[in-house]
Amino acid sequence: MAASKTWSHRRQFWVRLHRWLGLGLLGFWLVIGLTGSVLVVYREVLTALHSAAGGAQPVQAAQPLADPAQGIDLDRVHQSLRRSHPDRHGAWRLELPLKPGEPIVARYMKPVESADRAFAPLMVWVDPYTAVVGHEAIWGDEPLTWLYDLHYSLLLDLDGRQLVGALGVLMTVSLVSGLVLWWPRSGGWPQAWRFKRGAAIERQVYDWHKLTGLASAVVLLMLAATGMALTWHQPLAMALHRVGPVFHPPAVVVKGPPVVSLAQAVSLAGQCFPQARLRWVESAPVGGGLIRVQLWQVGEPSRRFPRTQVWVDAATAEVVAVRDGLQDSPADTLMAWLHPLHNGEVAGWPGRILVLLSGLAPVPLGLTGWLRWRHKARARALAQARAGVGKASASIG
Numbered sequence: 001m002a003a004s005k006t007w008s009h010r011r012q013f014w015v016r017l018h019r020w021l022g023l024g025l026l027g028f029w030l031v032i033g034l035t036g037s038v039l040v041v042y043r044e045v046l047t048a049l050h051s052a053a054g055g056a057q058p059v060q061a062a063q064p065l066a067d068p069a070q071g072i073d074l075d076r077v078h079q080s081l082r083r084s085h086p087d088r089h090g091a092w093r094l095e096l097p098l099k100p101g102e103p104i105v106a107r108y109m110k111p112v113e114s115a116d117r118a119f120a121p122l123m124v125w126v127d128p129y130t131a132v133v134g135h136e137a138i139w140g141d142e143p144l145t146w147l148y149d150l151h152y153s154l155l156l157d158l159d160g161r162q163l164v165g166a167l168g169v170l171m172t173v174s175l176v177s178g179l180v181l182w183w184p185r186s187g188g189w190p191q192a193w194r195f196k197r198g199a200a201i202e203r204q205v206y207d208w209h210k211l212t213g214l215a216s217a218v219v220l221l222m223l224a225a226t227g228m229a230l231t232w233h234q235p236l237a238m239a240l241h242r243v244g245p246v247f248h249p250p251a252v253v254v255k256g257p258p259v260v261s262l263a264q265a266v267s268l269a270g271q272c273f274p275q276a277r278l279r280w281v282e283s284a285p286v287g288g289g290l291i292r293v294q295l296w297q298v299g300e301p302s303r304r305f306p307r308t309q310v311w312v313d314a315a316t317a318e319v320v321a322v323r324d325g326l327q328d329s330p331a332d333t334l335m336a337w338l339h340p341l342h343n344g345e346v347a348g349w350p351g352r353i354l355v356l357l358s359g360l361a362p363v364p365l366g367l368t369g370w371l372r373w374r375h376k377a378r379a380r381a382l383a384q385a386r387a388g389v390g391k392a393s394a395s396i397g
Contacts, residue, residue, distance in 0.1 A: 011181070014177050014180050014181050015181065017173070017174075018174060018177040018178055018181055019369075019373060021170055021171075021174035021177065022174055022178075022365075022366075022369045023369070023370070025167065025174060026362075026366045028167050028171070029171065029362035029366060030362050030363065030366060031150065032164070032227075032359075032362075033358075033359040033361065033362035033363070034359060034360070034362075034363075035147045035148075035150050035151035035359075036151055036223070036355070036359040037355075037356045037357075037359030038147055039144075039147065039148055039151055039343070040352050040353075040355055040356040040359070041352070041356070042145075042147070045144060046142075046144055046145075047102050047103065047105075049135075050103070050125040050134060050135035051101065051103050051125065051134075071129070072096070072104070072129070073131065073263075074094065074262040074263055074266065075261045075262050075263055076131045077104055077126050077128065077131045078094070078283055079131070080126065080131040080132070080133055081106055081124060081133065084124075084133045085108065085122075085124075088108050088111065089285060089286040089287065090108065090109070090110060090285045091109070091282050091283050091284060091285050092106050092107070092108055092283045093107040093108075093109065093121075093280060093281075093282045093283075094106050094126075094262075094280065094281045094282070094283075095107070095279070095280055096128075096278050096279055096280065097128060098303070098304065102128075103127060103134065104126045104127075104128045105123060105124070105125055105126075106123070106124040106125075106126055107121040107123055107124075108121055108122040108124070109121045111138065113138055114138050114139070114140075117140070118157050119139065120139045121138075121139050122136065122137075122138055122139075123136065123137055123138075123139060123145075152164065152231075161231050162231075164231055165231035165232050168224050168227050168228045168231065172221065172224045172225070172228075175217055175220055175224065176221075178213050178217070179213075179217060182210055182213070182214065193211075193214075195208075202372075202375045202379075205368050205371045205372055205375065206368075206372055208364065209364075209368035209369055209372055212361060212364045212368065213361075215361075216357075216358050216361035216365075219355065219358040220361060222341060223342060223355065223358065223359075226338050226339075226341045226342040227342060229338050230338050230342060233335075233338075236335070237331075240331035240334065241331065243331065244329050244330055244331040245331065245332075246329065246331050247307075247323055247328065247329070247332050249292075249309075250290065250311050250321035252289045252290055254288040254315075255313060255315040256288055256315035256316075257286075257287070257288050257315065258283075258284045258286070258288055258289075258291075258314035258315060259314070259315060260284075260291060260313070260314045260315070260316075262283060262291065264312075264317060265281070265291040265293055265310075265312040265314075266278060266293055268293075268317065268319055269293035269295060269310035269312070272310050272319065273295050273297060273308060273310070275297065275298075276295035276296060276297045276308055277295060277296045277297075278294075278295060279294050279295060279296050279304065279306055280292075280293075280294035281293055281294070282294075283314075284314035288314055289314060290313060290314060290320060291311070291312045291313075291314050292311050292312075293310045293311075293312065294306060294308070294309050295309070295325075296308065296325075297324075297326055299326050300325045300336070301336055301340040301341075301345075301346045302336065302340040302345055302346070303345070304345065305339055305340075306325050307323060307328060307332065307336050308324055308325035308326070309321075309322075309323045309325075310322050342355075343355060344356070
């Protein structure tokens with residue numbers, strides 16, 4: 001009996017917590033969930049909208065580096081970018097196609113036009129065979145990259161990232177509180193999963209809320225956890241460094257103007273990892289520095305953002321540093337899994353579709369939760385009205 005009363009008091013706390021967090025965070029839930037669903041496919045949509053590869057040869061993407069069928073002249077592409085943007089003297093990051101028909105997407109990380117923003121590179125779509133520069137846009141100036149910033153920072157830049165992280169903590173508490181309220185006591189598992197057909201609308205709304213939450217809870221908790229970790233990437237890396245090694249890129253020492261071609265740097269990287277596949281190449285600045293070649297090896301969780309990298313001095317052709325993504329420390333391995341877990345990439349298209357659908361879950365959860373709150377409020381108002389009538393009748397009698 002005492003245990004039952006104790007749980008009754010605790011349950012009231014969890015009910016209030018779940019109700020007010022759910023209602024208070026509903027707008028945030030909808031924004032983060034719906035934008036996250038769109039962002040699962042944002043790269044494919046951007047590529048379809050701005051492909052510069054029309055009429056060019058098919059791109060034999062993601063082949064071993066030694067395969068001449070890849071056929072992309074990276075130095076020609078780089079020279080085309082330099083000619084089209086002669087006043088940009090920094091490094092260009094070239095993202096190689098993942099499949100035939102896709103363009104190279106180049107990024108100039110710190111354009112003067114967006115110097116006041118933490119992350120707003122210039123993006124340039126380039127035909128991989130003709131090296132013709134196509135569409136150009138500053139990150140955030142287009143609908144899809146604007147949605148990315150809305151999802152990541154609520155359009156508030158660095159302060160917004162901290163806010164998203166803090167609201168993510170509250171969202172996690174809301175999810176946990178829902179599981180606590182659902183968790184069956186005294187072995188009532190069959191009832192906990194039941195949907196009562198033909199019941200009153202209030203009961204059906206409750207069952208829809210319960211079952212929608214249960215169906216999406218695990219993925220939503222994973223998304224919240226990885227989202228917070230990505231938001232607080234630097235503090236997390238510093239914390240992990242206290243318990244184990246974390247990789248740091250090599251320091252840049254300029255030894256002279258660049259004379260090493262991107263093709264030479266890719267060849268040197270291919271000698272280090274013969275079976276790896278080329279994903280990114282970052283040129284050295286005009287004044288000199290390092291060329292960074294980023295590769296994907298089978299077994300790395302993210303094909304788009306792998307951790308295998310080779311740094312080549314652009315003046316001497318010396319391999320300055322090598323990182324094997326398959327030999328990362330536990331701390332670095334954890335960090336490498338965050339992004340592919342968050343967008344579902346780690347499980348291919350099935351994982352991405354699961355994340356996309358989970359991002360839609362706040363819509364039915366929010367609607368049924370709001371309806372549940374209205375039903376309870378109406379029931380309380382009716383009970384109070386009846387109690388008032390009863391008191392009035394008693395006083396008359």
